[in-house]
Structures are given as structure tokens and as C-alpha cells.
Amino acid sequence: MERPPLEVQEWRRGLGFGSLRARIFAVNIIAVLAFAIMLLYIDTVRARLLDERTAELAQEAATIASLAASLPAAERVKVLESQGFARGTRLRLYAADGALLADNWRRPGTSRFVIDNPDDRSWRRRSALFIDRALERLARIHPPTGYAEALPDRGDRWPEIAAASPAEPATRLRRAADGSLVLAAAARLPGKAASIHLTDSAEDLSQIVRAERLASFWLLIIVTIVTVTLSAYLARTIVRPLRMLAIAAHRVRLGRSREVVVPRLPERRDEIGALARALSDMSTALRGQIDATEAFAADVAHELKNPLASLRSAVDTLGQIEAPDLRARLMDVILDDVARIDRLITDISDASRLDAELSRSRFESIDAAALAAGLVEAYSVAPLPRGVSIAMAPASGPAMVEGEPARLAQVLRNLIDNALSFSPDGGKVELAAEADGALVRLSVTDQGPGVPPENRSDVFTRFYSQRPEAEDYGRHSGLGLSIVASIVVAHGGRIEVTDPPGGKGAAFIVSLPAA
Incomplete structure (x- = not known):
């Protein structure tokens, strides 16, 4: 057998x-x-x-x-x-x-x-x-x-x-x-x-x-037949689907999630059907998490490989160069590569801890308009590069949301840094916060080259490599906007990039549930 x-x-x-x-x-x-x-x-x-x-x-x-x-x-x-x-x-x-x-x-x-x-x-x-x-x-x-x-x-x-x-x-x-x-x-x-x-x-x-x-004997026979029939029916309608789900979950636990298909039991409208669909969705989400982790590991390896290759080449060449000016230039390259690797590792560490930290965070009521105004004031303390200015659009009133203050501040900081990177000389970055019914909208607008429509969904992926023409390679890790998207989703909101009202530049709009 x-x-x-x-x-x-x-x-x-x-x-x-x-x-x-x-x-x-x-x-x-x-x-x-x-x-x-x-x-x-x-x-x-x-x-x-x-x-x-x-x-x-x-x-x-x-x-x-x-x-x-x-x-x-x-x-x-x-x-x-x-x-x-x-x-x-x-x-x-x-x-x-x-x-x-x-x-x-x-x-x-x-x-x-x-x-x-x-x-x-x-x-x-x-x-x-x-x-x-x-x-x-x-x-x-x-x-x-x-x-x-x-x-x-x-x-x-x-x-x-x-x-x-x-x-x-x-x-x-x-x-x-x-x-x-x-x-x-x-x-x-x-x-x-x-x-x-x-x-x-x-x-x-x-x-x-x-x-x-x-x-009584004939009644016993009838009751026995009915009991066995009902027991077999219950076993078939309850035990069998539960056994299928248990085996599928067991195979997922053993690491065979790629080949397992958790039955969704769409014809079942009871608790077992709900459990089957929940397990199926959970396995799909788990598979997505595994894919994202594998892709993230591959992207990290790829992003670390470039500065390490440049650093190795500079170190190998340094011993063969005796001219002081060339040695100084190679040392500058080495220092830039080390700083680049440090920034990349910092952003990678922040991105890897993000989900775990958000799951433990305790949300509180925050005035998003006041938070944005405070960041604008902080950025305005010192002169910004290339004569770029930053301002806050007048708010009609408080814009209350439920969230983790430090993470929402990180969202605005990353969007502001991204806008400053793409802003032309003498450009302007503007923040706005408005309550609109059940939503609160935060926007960061710049006057840079903007984002082509075909790339607007790609800018929130990890290690996206579109950079300003005047920016040195390696100044940013490509994780800032993906971190922004993760934080916004964890707060029950969404983020999108569109053209600003004037038609030039990019407008990043964050929509969060109003408190």
C-alpha cells in the first residue's frame, strides 16, 4: 500500500x-x-x-x-x-x-x-x-x-x-x-x-x-445508522477541510510555501471557509514577505558591491601611486566610498527595523499641520544648498491624525530631503497640511524636473536609482521614499506623486485617516 x-x-x-x-x-x-x-x-x-x-x-x-x-x-x-x-x-x-x-x-x-x-x-x-x-x-x-x-x-x-x-x-x-x-x-x-x-x-x-x-432494538438500529451517517457527514464537512488546511500550513512551516496551495474553499460560507481564506491570504502575504526579503537581500548585495569594488580598486592603486596629488585624490575617493557605505548601511538598518518598530509603536493624536510647520522652521534655521527656500502653505486649522510622531516626522523629512535634492538653484519647496473630511492630506512640492508618469510607481521601490544630474553618485541610498511608503501604509494611509498645480516639478501627497 x-x-x-x-x-x-x-x-x-x-x-x-x-x-x-x-x-x-x-x-x-x-x-x-x-x-x-x-x-x-x-x-x-x-x-x-x-x-x-x-x-x-x-x-x-x-x-x-x-x-x-x-x-x-x-x-x-x-x-x-x-x-x-x-x-x-x-x-x-x-x-x-x-x-x-x-x-x-x-x-x-x-x-x-x-x-x-x-x-x-x-x-x-x-x-x-x-x-x-x-x-x-x-x-x-x-x-x-x-x-x-x-x-x-x-x-x-x-x-x-x-x-x-x-x-x-x-x-x-x-x-x-x-x-x-x-x-x-x-x-x-x-x-x-x-x-x-x-x-x-x-x-x-x-x-x-x-x-x-x-x-427498542429496531430503534437502536435506526439510531445507530443515523448516528454513523451524521458522524461521517460531520467528519467529511469539518475534519476533512481542517485536515487539508493543517497539512498545507504544515508544509508552509516546513519551508515548502512555494509549492503549496492553501485551499480557499470559496463554497464554504461558515467559519471553516473564513479560516481557509484567512490562511490562504496569510500564506500569500507570507510568500510576499519572503519574496520581498529575498529581493531586499539581493538589492543590498548589489548596492554594497559597487562602493566596495570602487573602494578595493582605490586601495589597490594607492600603494602604487607616489605622486602626492594623485594619492590625495585617491584618498578622497576612499573617504567618499566609506561615507557612501556608511549611509547605505544606516538606511538599510533603518529599513529592516521599520516593520518591527511600527508594530510596537503606540499611536497618539498629532496635529499634522503643526508637525509640518515645525519641520519647515527647523530647515529654515540654516541656509539651504543652492539657494533653495522652503515654506509652509497657510493652514485652515488643525489637521489631526493618529500616528507615531517620530515616524511621521521621518516621512516629512525624507520627502523634504528628496525635494531639496531635485530642486534647481533658487528653487522653492512648499509644504501643506489640510483636513479634508475623513482624510488629512500632507503635500511636499518642488520645482524640479518632476517624475515621469511611467516611473511614478517605481520611485517608492527600494534602491530606485533615479538621481538629479548635478548630484554625485552615492549621495542617497535609494531607500528614503520606500521607507516613506512603508510608514504611510502602516498608518493606514497612501502616498502618491503627481504634477503640482503649476505643472513644473513634483508633488508628493500623503493621505492619512483623520483622527
């Missing part, structure tokens, strides 16, 4: 005896056990009815013994043999030596209970007797002794007669060859040596109990 995949084997190994399928069947089987216990209870009812019938027969034997003792000896046999009973009870009178003196079955037409021929049993009768024997063994009921008429018919052949006393009748339960139960009761005549012996069939009780048991 083909073995299941390794993932399935490992998943099953972790279940132990706590499988949800086993629990479903265990819970649903309680109803079946209840009906099975009810079948055993019916046997206890039969035992109680037999005890009541036995006590009744013993009392009847004692009553007849008292009556017989009061009759003259000449009339005693005649009176006893004339007695008839509705259930066909057999009444016999035995002498002290065991001889049969009277028997009511001798009289023609007397009602008698009948013991069937075992060979003439129908399949229903055989089935009923089989169930009787099975339940007796299950309930640990000791089977009664067999019933057979004494031949010759003498009183000393009935143990209950020997056990009876003038004060206390004796009883005995027997089973006939056809499976029916036969009750016997013996009582001694007061002041006489003779004994009364009554024999009665309990088949009517057995038929009542058997009918109840048969109805």
Missing part, C-alpha cells in the same frame, strides 16, 4: 488520540449507548415483573393450601381439581409420601399453558430467543434451570416442595425447552402432611418485554 506523503505522516503523528473525527464519533455514539443501556434496563423490568409474579404465585399457593386444609378429605380432591385459572396455571396436591392426589389439568376443558415444540420455532421466535440469551449473558444474569415434567409425577421430584414449610411457601424459576419461563410455588397444608404445588407460565411477561425489546 502506498504510504502517505511525509507531511501527512508528520501531521498525523502529532494528533495522538485527540483526533476531531474520533471525538465526533465518540460524542455521537452516546445516543447509541443510551439505547443499549435501555435494552438492559428492560431486562431489569422483566426481572422485577417475574419477582412480583413469583410472590403472587407463592401467596396464591399459601391461600389454596389454607383452603384445602379446611376442606374435608373426601371433598378436597374434587374441589381442587375443579379450580381453573385464566393463565392456565396447573394446580396439584401431593401426599406426604409424594403421591399425586389431585391435578386440575385432569378435568376436561381446563385452560392450560402450552410449551411449544422447539423444532417448530419460527425465525422470529428463534431470533427473539437469541436476543434473550445474548442480553442475559451481557447483563450477567444466571440462566434458570431447565423445566421438565416429573415422570412419574411425584412430589418428591420437586425441590420447592421439600423447601416449603407450613409458615413459608417456596418458589422456583425454570426455563422450558421452547425458551419460555415457568414459575413454580409450593406450600404445605397447615396441620397436614400434604403439599400444594402451582406451576405457571411467565410467557405473557416475556412477550411484553420481548415486544418492548424488539421495538
Whole structure:
């Protein structure tokens, strides 16, 4: 037989005896056990009815013994043999030596209970007797002794007669060859040596109990079928999809997320369907995070390779150059490359810690207009390069947002630095902050060359390499705008770049939910 995949084997190994399928069947089987216990209870009812019938027969034997003792000896046999009973009870009178003196079955037409021929049993009768024997063994009921008429018919052949006393009748339960139960009761005549012996069939009780048991048995069969069907349905609709999801998640955990497809179960509109779609979305996001991490690592290696190659070349050449001016130029190159690597490592470290720090940040209400005005004032303290100026557009009022102050300040600083880098000599950088209904919009506008429409989505990717023409290579790492985009998204906002109202330059617009 083909073995299941390794993932399935490992998943099953972790279940132990706590499988949800086993629990479903265990819970649903309680109803079946209840009906099975009810079948055993019916046997206890039969035992109680037999005890009541036995006590009744013993009392009847004692009553007849008292009556017989009061009759003259000449009339005693005649009176006893004339007695008839509705259930066909057999009444016999035995002498002290065991001889049969009277028997009511001798009289023609007397009602008698009948013991069937075992060979003439129908399949229903055989089935009923089989169930009787099975339940007796299950309930640990000791089977009664067999019933057979004494031949010759003498009183000393009935143990209950020997056990009876003038004060206390004796009883005995027997089973006939056809499976029916036969009750016997013996009582001694007061002041006489003779004994009364009554024999009665309990088949009517057995038929009542058997009918109840048969109805309960068929009900048990129906309940069992329904229970197993419902359990299988629940196992198929609950356990099977959960097992598929567990195996898929297990394969993702083992690092096989590339090849695994987490089922989304679109037809399920319940909690399991919601769980499947959540796991599928989570695996997709995880795959995206893995792709982003791999791409980031590749980009870092690529960006570090260029300054390191330049640095290695300058260091190798430095030992071969003796002219002071050339050595000074090579030292400048080495220092620039070291500074470039330092800036790159700093930005990479900041970008790698960004998600973790944002997840731990506690947001607070911030006036975005006041934050922007404070940064403009800070940048205006010292003269900006190339005569570029920075200003804040008048705000109509507070622009409140929920966020982390240091990170939102970092967003504005990165956008301002980017605008200053692309601004021409004597250009102007303008900030604005306005509340617009449910949003707060922050904008940073410059008068530089702008961003071509086809590249406007690329500027927010890591290590994007578009630079101003007058800027030395390596002045910026290419991570500033990607960090801005990550912070804005973490605050529930979005960022876009468009043309400014004047048509020249670029306008970076950040939209954040208003507090």
C-alpha cells in the first residue's frame, strides 16, 4: 500500500488520540449507548415483573393450601381439581409420601399453558430467543434451570416442595425447552402432611418485554445508522477541510510555501471557509514577505558591491601611486566610498527595523499641520544648498491624525530631503497640511524636473536609482521614499506623486485617516 506523503505522516503523528473525527464519533455514539443501556434496563423490568409474579404465585399457593386444609378429605380432591385459572396455571396436591392426589389439568376443558415444540420455532421466535440469551449473558444474569415434567409425577421430584414449610411457601424459576419461563410455588397444608404445588407460565411477561425489546432494538438500529451517517457527514464537512488546511500550513512551516496551495474553499460560507481564506491570504502575504526579503537581500548585495569594488580598486592603486596629488585624490575617493557605505548601511538598518518598530509603536493624536510647520522652521534655521527656500502653505486649522510622531516626522523629512535634492538653484519647496473630511492630506512640492508618469510607481521601490544630474553618485541610498511608503501604509494611509498645480516639478501627497 502506498504510504502517505511525509507531511501527512508528520501531521498525523502529532494528533495522538485527540483526533476531531474520533471525538465526533465518540460524542455521537452516546445516543447509541443510551439505547443499549435501555435494552438492559428492560431486562431489569422483566426481572422485577417475574419477582412480583413469583410472590403472587407463592401467596396464591399459601391461600389454596389454607383452603384445602379446611376442606374435608373426601371433598378436597374434587374441589381442587375443579379450580381453573385464566393463565392456565396447573394446580396439584401431593401426599406426604409424594403421591399425586389431585391435578386440575385432569378435568376436561381446563385452560392450560402450552410449551411449544422447539423444532417448530419460527425465525422470529428463534431470533427473539437469541436476543434473550445474548442480553442475559451481557447483563450477567444466571440462566434458570431447565423445566421438565416429573415422570412419574411425584412430589418428591420437586425441590420447592421439600423447601416449603407450613409458615413459608417456596418458589422456583425454570426455563422450558421452547425458551419460555415457568414459575413454580409450593406450600404445605397447615396441620397436614400434604403439599400444594402451582406451576405457571411467565410467557405473557416475556412477550411484553420481548415486544418492548424488539421495538427498542429496531430503534437502536435506526439510531445507530443515523448516528454513523451524521458522524461521517460531520467528519467529511469539518475534519476533512481542517485536515487539508493543517497539512498545507504544515508544509508552509516546513519551508515548502512555494509549492503549496492553501485551499480557499470559496463554497464554504461558515467559519471553516473564513479560516481557509484567512490562511490562504496569510500564506500569500507570507510568500510576499519572503519574496520581498529575498529581493531586499539581493538589492543590498548589489548596492554594497559597487562602493566596495570602487573602494578595493582605490586601495589597490594607492600603494602604487607616489605622486602626492594623485594619492590625495585617491584618498578622497576612499573617504567618499566609506561615507557612501556608511549611509547605505544606516538606511538599510533603518529599513529592516521599520516593520518591527511600527508594530510596537503606540499611536497618539498629532496635529499634522503643526508637525509640518515645525519641520519647515527647523530647515529654515540654516541656509539651504543652492539657494533653495522652503515654506509652509497657510493652514485652515488643525489637521489631526493618529500616528507615531517620530515616524511621521521621518516621512516629512525624507520627502523634504528628496525635494531639496531635485530642486534647481533658487528653487522653492512648499509644504501643506489640510483636513479634508475623513482624510488629512500632507503635500511636499518642488520645482524640479518632476517624475515621469511611467516611473511614478517605481520611485517608492527600494534602491530606485533615479538621481538629479548635478548630484554625485552615492549621495542617497535609494531607500528614503520606500521607507516613506512603508510608514504611510502602516498608518493606514497612501502616498502618491503627481504634477503640482503649476505643472513644473513634483508633488508628493500623503493621505492619512483623520483622527
